[in-house]
Amino acid sequence: MVSQLTTDGEGLRLFFTDDIYLVKEPEGTLNEEVQVYVKDEASSPAQPLIVNEPIIPLVKVQPEFKFLGNNNRNILILVYDEHNDVSDERGRELLRKIVKSINLTASDFALLNYAKYKEASYEQLKARFSSVIVFAFGVSSQQLGLKQHPENTVVTEGEVKLIFSSALQKLDEDANGKKVLWGSLKQLGL
Structure with missing residues (x-):
């Protein structure tokens, strides 16, 4: 049986024909409402599509410090x-x-x-x-x-x-x- 899943860009364009715009809202918290605007060729202005997705905050990565000594006494x-x-x-x-x-x-x-x-x-x-x-x-x-x-x-x-x-x-x-x-x-x- 042939798999029906595809990641081919040309094949996916057949199914997804609308433009999608992500609008950056002011910083918020988790589980905040995000508005995604979809431009439909039939209607002139972009219509908002409300998506309730969690916003994942960026996490700062600690730098990897190279140091001398063992730091036994902190x-x-x-x-x-x-x-x-x-x-x-x-x-x-x-x-x-x-x-x-x-x-x-x-x-x-x-x-x-x-x-x-x-x-x-x-x-x-x-x-x-x-x-x-x-x-x-x-x-x-x-x-x-x-x-x-x-x-x-x-x-x-x-x-x-x-x-x-x-x-x-x-x-x-x-x-x-x-x-x-x-x-x-x-x-x-x-």
Whole structure:
């Protein structure tokens, strides 16, 4: 027996001869009424055909973050460097010193270069890394979609403690900035 189903465009045109227009209505909720206008050759204006179909909202897909470390203590370290995976040699050395001074190992934190994920919001990062502490070197609070926070001080967003600082290369040259940052790091009690 020959199948009567067809996906051939020419064959389908024999059955579906009316033009169909989808009209975008203001954003709505699920199970909202959608109007589809069908143009019939016999009548001049397009007549609405009411269809009760659910509107499926678009779902934003979480980006797949590539990071270093195991994040066992839910500590996120953000760096910003367009040219290197983490930073140049001086910046990496400063980061090693900072991490060592607060008794962290690579298994304790996740290290992410934010330059590769500029569109990621604080909420996306928080959801992915379940962070309780965030260190941001060269990433401002505004870039993450948060209100402005001062540099090198501990701030709180919900249950998460954050410290925003300048980029590692710049911080390495700023003795006063390092001193203020060290005072803030001691407040965390890590």
